[in-house]
Amino acid sequence: MxxxxxxxxxxxxxxxxxxxxxxxxxxxxxxxxxxxxxxxxxxxxxxxxxxxxxxxxxxxxxxxxxxxxxxxxFPHPQLMPPDPIMRARARQLLHTFEHELFERIPILETANQKEKEKEKEKELDRTRAHVRDHLIQLAPIFTKQKFMLGDEFSMLDVAIAPLLWRLEHYGIELPKAASALMKYAERIFSRQGFIDALTPSEKVMRR
Ligand SMILES: N[C@@H](CCC(=O)N[C@@H](CS)C(=O)NCC(=O)O)C(=O)O
Known part of the structure; x- marks a missing residue:
């Protein structure tokens, strides 16, 4: 096991x-x-x-x-695309998520620390703005398709979901223009696998 x-x-x-x-x-x-x-x-x-x-x-x-x-x-259901070209594209996007979004998690994690120096507060605000702007750029994808790579749930959706779940917790607010992205996030959050994977401490991160 x-x-x-x-x-x-x-x-x-x-x-x-x-x-x-x-x-x-x-x-x-x-x-x-x-x-x-x-x-x-x-x-x-x-x-x-x-x-x-x-x-x-x-x-x-x-x-x-x-x-x-x-x-x-455990190939069922398969989360990486079966085709080598699509798989390479998926890996490229996974890299972009790390570089543009997830490498900034340690800074976003300071959002709930009580005492912060001014410089740290500024860094947190810059990071929130960077992540928000990158997410806004992704929003138009979901006016045409249900998930990141098409109409099937994939590894790309897995990779970004923990950040989408934590937006409120990190103090990131998305504008109305990104509503397609938030609808996409709700689509992920309603999956049984996603619900079962949440720990009690994660469940209380979103109201
Ligand atoms: N790139 C790594 C990042 C893992 C990572 O940064 N884990 C953090 C938690 S957010 C950790 O264990 N930090 C050690 C610590 O906090 O002591 C991955 O994708 O697994």
């Missing part, structure tokens, strides 16, 4: 939980409190971060790498 070491509020772990629940397979999620991290994480992941997947002798870290492995081991 696969074991996933997963942060209870961590958006990267959230991605892996979504894939595990979408696949409906046998696995165990080991909850990791990031404020009180057990020492064994540093033993299994040299970067001392979650998520980490352990499948017998295989130990994997990096959410997108873990998710591609699960997708290949």
């Amino acid at each position: 696969m074991n996933l070491y997963s942060g209870t509020t961590d958006p990267f772990s959230h991605r892996c939980r979504i894939v595990l629940y979408e696949k409906g397979m046998d696995f165990e999620v080991i909850d990791v409190d990031l404020f009180n991290k057990p020492e064994d994480i540093a033993i299994i992941n040299p970067y001392n971060r979650v998520p980490v997947l352990v499948d017998r002798d295989l130990v994997l870290y990096e959410s997108n790498i873990i998710n591609e492995y699960i997708d290949e081991r």
Whole structure:
């Protein structure tokens, strides 16, 4: 059985939980409190971060790498496109999401810290604006199709969903012009796999 070491509020772990629940397979999620991290994480992941997947002798870290492995081991429903050209495009977009959006998560995570220096507050505002503008650019896609790659739910939707779930929590407000994107987000949030993957601490992030 696969074991996933997963942060209870961590958006990267959230991605892996979504894939595990979408696949409906046998696995165990080991909850990791990031404020009180057990020492064994540093033993299994040299970067001392979650998520980490352990499948017998295989130990994997990096959410997108873990998710591609699960997708290949359990191909139903397939989340990466079967065609090599579409798969390459999907990986390119996964990279863009990391670069433009998810690399900024550590700054966005400071949104709920009480005491912040002025400089940090400015950095947080710049980051919120960058993420908001990038999401606004994506909105027109969903006037034509249901999901990121077409009408089927895919790895791209998995990859971005934890951020969309946390927009309010990070203090990011989208304008009405991006309503197609928020409708798209609701489409993801209503999936059974998505609902089952939420931890109690994540459930309270959105009202
Ligand atoms: N690029 C990594 C990012 C993982 C990551 O940054 N995890 C953070 C949680 S947001 C972590 O475990 N940080 C260690 C800590 O907070 O002590 C992935 O996609 O898995």
